[in-house]
Amino acid sequence: MEECTRLSSQNVGVDVSKDTLDVVFSTMDLKRQVKVKASRKFSNKLHGFKDFIKWIDDKSIEGFEPTILLEATGVYYEQFAWFLYERKYAVSVILPTKAKRYFQAIGNKSKNDKIDATGLSRMGLEQRIPLWQPLSKDFYRLRLLTRQLEDFNEQRTVILNQLHALSHSAYSVKEVEKNFKKLLKELDKGIVSINKSIEKLLMEDAKLRPKVEKIITIPGVGVRTIAVLLAETNGFETFENQGQLVSYSGYDIVHNQSGKYSGKTKMSKKGNAHIRRAMHLPAFGVVRCQVTPLAALYKRLTERGKTKMQAYVAVQRKLLILIWALWKKDQAYDPTYHIKNISDNEESKLLFSLVSKGDTKKIALERTRATLDELPYNESPEVLFSLL
Structure with a gap:
């Protein structure tokens, strides 16, 4: 009972490999002190999953539901994650790059399966990591x-x-x-x-077809592109805003500045490569078909001296946001909307309207910096995209 009153939370870190699960059970007290309670190795098979459940139920303190943190190791974690999810356990999954940076931050110099599992158990206690939502x-x-x-x-x-x-x-x-x-x-x-x-x-x-047909009204965007985006994002279900989608896809901006030093600002490319690959050809298509405002963005960036490929990457990012917005609103792209110039230095943020089938009312996309073509890039001439 005394241990229960001192306990704040408990987490299980699991380092997944092809054949084994290295598991470390850690707890955190009210003073935020982390303590390793137990560790063990299980088989990455169904019988190993069942042994894990018995072990964790025996180690857990009643009234404190443990969370389980896995590292996304290829496809080897998926069966185990599904097994836990179906049994209503709180399970989270993180990318290896995120785990690696955390291990470096806490000073881990060595690396083996048990050390990684220990680091994951500590990470799960110290950080708020979203619960895993499997693909349908x-x-x-x-x-x-x-x-x-x-x-x-x-x-x-x-x-x-x-x-x-x-x-x-x-x-x-x-x-x-x-x-x-x-x-x-x-x-x-x-x-x-x-x-x-x-x-x-x-x-x-019956649910997907109407929405897909609305998205492919964008000239240059086809069914295969939409299929990749839906498959890699679980139908955009896990994203609450466009910033999360941009970051997940690797289109977010990385700054390199300290004091008077100002290094090169670039795209992170730390995200889903399948999405970026899928957006490559559609970016050419929308520019060739003169889709507003994407073709205008490409033209302005090349006129500023950006390379064609830099401009196309900017178009990819903006096109991805456009598809996401149309999908969330269940609306079709309206090519007839005209950009209104507010002044010589600022363009309207209402670059395109989103119109439902049978609805003549024009609904402007949210007034957000991420929909701008013309932006006051004062900090660095290398910035290609709007910053969230």
């Missing part, structure tokens, strides 16, 4: 399809490059060329099949 089954299936499509397209590019190199080599071998073409043919069949499956999954869902 349809979005999980969609993610598997979109990622396989991405892999097939990458393999196709490799084979085409090898065929091109073979055609310019000093000596050609017909058998090698034949094998490459055979692989290419099989990949093309697979790509066609996956595309059909993706479109079928989206269009046969």
Whole structure:
């Protein structure tokens, strides 16, 4: 009873590998002192999950529900996280980069599975980490399809490059060329099949289809782009604002300034690479189709001396925010909205309106700095994006 009155919270840190779960159970008292209570290793299999449940229930103090913190190690954590989630345990999952930075901050110089699990248990006690929300089954299936499509397209590019190199080599071998073409043919069949499956999954869902059809009213944006965004974000369900989405996608801005020193400001790229890859071609498409205000943004940045690729990255970020806003509001893109110039130095923040089907009333997107094309970038000429 005395221990219970002194206890503030308890957390279980789990370092996940392909075969094992290294577990450390830690507690924090009212003076915020962290103490390791127990540690153990379990198998990363169903029987190991069941043993873990018995162990944690035995170690936990009644009235203090433990939270469980996992590191997202590839796909090896998913079965365990699902097992805990279905049994109503409070489970959180963080990216390895975030855990690594925390370990560095607390002075961990060595690294092994037990040390990492100890660090995770302490991190779970000291920081407020959101609970894990798994993908729905349809979005999980969609993610598997979109990622396989991405892999097939990458393999196709490799084979085409090898065929091109073979055609310019000093000596050609017909058998090698034949094998490459055979692989290419099989990949093309697979790509066609996956595309059909993706479109079928989206269009046969009564809830998803109307919203997808509204998003693809943006010229240059297709079903595959929307499929990747939905699959990687769980249908945008876990994002309360556009800043969270921008950060998750790796489009957030990193400053490097201290005192009089002002280093280069750049995009972090510490986020979901699948989203950034999916936004690459649509950025070209919306600029080519002169989609307002994205084409205007591209033009202004290139006129300021930015490279074309820097301008396209800025377009990717703005396009992602536009898609997110349209999806959340369940509204279609309105290409007829005209930008109103307020003054020579400031453009209207109302860059485009969001209009529902059958509704003629124009509803402006939230007045937020992230929707600006023209911004007072006084701190650094390298900033490409609006800062949240």
